[in-house]
Amino acid sequence: MSYQLMFQKAIELQQNGALNEAEQIYRQILETAPNNADVLNLLGLIAQTRGIHGEAVNYFYKAIENAPQHWPIFFNLAVSLGALGKFLEATEAYQKVLTLKPDCKEAHFGLGNLYWAQNNLDAAKEQFSAALALDSTYLEAATNLAEVSDNTDSLEKLAAGNPQALYYLGRRAFVSADYARAADYLQQADALAEDDEIKSMLGESLIALKQTEPAQKLFYQALSINPHNVTALMNLADIEADSHNFGEAEKLYKRGIEIAPDNLRLHTNYAEMLCRNKRTLEGLEEYRKAVILSPQTPELSYNLALILKSLEEYEQALDLMFHAFYLAPEHTDWSLNIAETLVLFNEQAPEKAHKICENWYQKMPENIIVQHLWSAINHQTAANETAYNELLFDNFAATYEQTLKNIQYSVVEKIAELCAPFNGRILDLGCGTGLVAQKLKTTDNEFIGVDISAKMLDLARQKNIYSELKQADITEYLHNLPTDIDCVIAADVFCYFGDLRPIFSACAPTRLIFSVETDSTVEKYTVQANGRYKHNPEYLRQLLQNLGYLQIKQHDLVLRRENGKDVAGCLISAA
Numbered sequence: 001m002s003y004q005l006m007f008q009k010a011i012e013l014q015q016n017g018a019l020n021e022a023e024q025i026y027r028q029i030l031e032t033a034p035n036n037a038d039v040l041n042l043l044g045l046i047a048q049t050r051g052i053h054g055e056a057v058n059y060f061y062k063a064i065e066n067a068p069q070h071w072p073i074f075f076n077l078a079v080s081l082g083a084l085g086k087f088l089e090a091t092e093a094y095q096k097v098l099t100l101k102p103d104c105k106e107a108h109f110g111l112g113n114l115y116w117a118q119n120n121l122d123a124a125k126e127q128f129s130a131a132l133a134l135d136s137t138y139l140e141a142a143t144n145l146a147e148v149s150d151n152t153d154s155l156e157k158l159a160a161g162n163p164q165a166l167y168y169l170g171r172r173a174f175v176s177a178d179y180a181r182a183a184d185y186l187q188q189a190d191a192l193a194e195d196d197e198i199k200s201m202l203g204e205s206l207i208a209l210k211q212t213e214p215a216q217k218l219f220y221q222a223l224s225i226n227p228h229n230v231t232a233l234m235n236l237a238d239i240e241a242d243s244h245n246f247g248e249a250e251k252l253y254k255r256g257i258e259i260a261p262d263n264l265r266l267h268t269n270y271a272e273m274l275c276r277n278k279r280t281l282e283g284l285e286e287y288r289k290a291v292i293l294s295p296q297t298p299e300l301s302y303n304l305a306l307i308l309k310s311l312e313e314y315e316q317a318l319d320l321m322f323h324a325f326y327l328a329p330e331h332t333d334w335s336l337n338i339a340e341t342l343v344l345f346n347e348q349a350p351e352k353a354h355k356i357c358e359n360w361y362q363k364m365p366e367n368i369i370v371q372h373l374w375s376a377i378n379h380q381t382a383a384n385e386t387a388y389n390e391l392l393f394d395n396f397a398a399t400y401e402q403t404l405k406n407i408q409y410s411v412v413e414k415i416a417e418l419c420a421p422f423n424g425r426i427l428d429l430g431c432g433t434g435l436v437a438q439k440l441k442t443t444d445n446e447f448i449g450v451d452i453s454a455k456m457l458d459l460a461r462q463k464n465i466y467s468e469l470k471q472a473d474i475t476e477y478l479h480n481l482p483t484d485i486d487c488v489i490a491a492d493v494f495c496y497f498g499d500l501r502p503i504f505s506a507c508a509p510t511r512l513i514f515s516v517e518t519d520s521t522v523e524k525y526t527v528q529a530n531g532r533y534k535h536n537p538e539y540l541r542q543l544l545q546n547l548g549y550l551q552i553k554q555h556d557l558v559l560r561r562e563n564g565k566d567v568a569g570c571l572i573s574a575a
Helices: 003-015 020-031 039-048 053-068 071-083 087-100 105-117 121-134 139-148 152-160 165-177 178-190 196-208 212-227 232-240 247-259 264-276 280-293 298-310 315-326 332-348 350-363 366-378 386-404 411-418 435-440 453-459 474-478 501-507 537-546
Strands: 424-429 444-451 468-471 485-490 509-519 525-527 534-535 552-562 565-574
Touching: 003 020, 003 039, 003 453, 020 039, 039 053, 053 071, 071 087, 071 105, 087 105, 087 178, 087 444, 105 121, 105 139, 121 139, 139 152, 152 165, 178 196, 196 212, 196 232, 212 232, 232 247, 232 264, 232 501, 232 534, 247 264, 298 315, 298 332, 298 474, 315 332, 315 350, 332 350, 332 366, 332 386, 332 509, 350 366, 350 468, 366 386, 386 453, 386 501, 411 509, 411 552, 411 565, 424 435, 435 444, 453 468, 474 501, 501 537, 509 537, 509 552, 534 537, 537 552, 537 565
Parallel strands: 424 444, 424 485, 444 468, 485 509, 509 534
Antiparallel strands: 509 565, 525 534, 552 565
């Protein structure tokens, strides 16, 4: 076969999508004509079609060496350089096209897109306008000019039969969270063009509308058009992860990261999936990469800190927690977690923990949480205990019951087992979400609940087991204790108070059932670094006897598991 016939055959194969066969022929031609600019250009176009723009650029540059006045090669070079994010070099290539062929409207259009990608909107408008000056019917340039000019009316006028205008309108509706309208525009665009970006944006709109199955199909269709579509890969990975298809999700996350190693969402979502699957160390590394990519995103630093905390790397965790908290100090739950982590670090390295707490207190002396922690870590009763407890349990309410399950909390079960009967009107002090009444409620009793946390009371109210719920500090409430109360129960409440004499005095002679954390080595009670109190049971017994309680029963028990350790305490019933 002659050179010319081979060349024509290769072009025909390339036009029909048989890229491998065309490439093979082009390479055969290069063996005898290594500097053939046309063949080098066509090999570059094959690489460009495959999305291998680095290889394409190399072919185009070599072609230009042999045909420095052939403008189409510079145009192709500009396209691949733009795809690689090499905007300066791409701009120079387009400008060279315009030097060689001043009436090339496509070069102005390409320059407009480059400037737009760099957020140079005025320059982008100028280039789109220049393209339209050469051809007033140039629909793509008119559409992009309308979009970059933020002109929705113009886009609407251009939308009929125009998939790009419909795509832009859909994208605008999506950004405005009008997902139904976005889906409508994008479905019209999808019917007009087989485009991976249209399909992936339509898929995201359907995800927002809770239509996961059709969205998933669209993402796979987008990938069949463009295997490098990161949006489709990322959303498919999230869908598979949510469906517990973790193996497939991992493949998709890794493919996405290989294509877009700087994509923050890919690293973050992959890290979350790894952590859910107890692959903590791998998740840790992905979060580290995410933090490096976006060190000023506080949520990333905080999530990384939580992993380090779970690994008992408290000092590193605290560094990241403080970094996150100072970026977003409105997160009360974060400051509570800092305090908890400092308490844990205090067991490892008390001097360092004390110094870190002191620095925090000096920086934010008005912060209720650090005020409370600073007092507790110095073994002092905090002046703001009421305000702190209200804040603590408001933040704790949503996860309270699950947390109690996780720490094997046993007090309510032990009350039910050891302290029956429970008849009459019962006052549930510090009732929380209503676990005591939920366990003990019968037709023979009536429960009144008191708690300092409004959010805890909201959850208790949903159970419809209390005849009355009252938000109040329990010491203040007990000053006017109703005379018809038959029993007072305080499950895991008195550990937040040191001197229990005022509470016992207010309750006497009403039957009293309560739990406390215990330490028989102290004279009366002691405050721990976590702000909770331990009491000497003998001291409590003496207090109760002095107030006229004669039938006092003590049951020693493990209250819960905390940081892998049993928390010793007792349940006391006094009448």
